[in-house]
Amino acid sequence: MTEFMLNILDFLHNEVILMVISMTPLIELRGAIPVGLVMDFSPLMVLLLTFPASLIPAPLIILLIKKIFVFLERFSFFKSLIDRIIKRNTDKHREKIDKYGLWGLFIIVAIPLPGTGVWSGSLAAALFDFKLKPALIVITLGNLVAALAILMISMGVLSLF
DSSP: OHHHHHHHHHHHHHHHHHHHHHHSTTTHHHHHHHHHHHTTOOHHHHHHHHHHHHHTHHHHHHHHHHHHHHHHTTSHHHHHHHHHHHHHHHHHHHHHHHHHTHHHHHHHHHSOSTTOSHHHHHHHHHHTTOOHHHHHHHHHHHHHHHHHHHHHHHHHHHHTO
């Protein structure tokens, strides 16, 4: 019985690590999927762990980031940092959002490149004042496209070894 419990704890430990990686800014599921495959999770298990976990920050970011920014801007150190974050994010994504609206948000999340993903898409949704429900739907669909692309790429690369 004790060995069984230790095996369960070890398995859950790896699951939690993978889920936390997928929620981490800049890494997200783009980094968690290859890690999960290297950890010998099946491709299906990798998707089941990383995809939902990577979406957890989205509603929090969309609903709270502006309030957090307003609070932090009271401190001079954070004010310049926040101004740079807002400027960089709005400048970087303005053309896509202005031209394509929600489809632009989808592109920001779906293209598996650095500086894209759920965190960037959620920040853009908040800064460009998208409504929560449509933004979450688009972010979820974009994240699914990115997850499937990264999974296919990762499985192809790992098969070479």
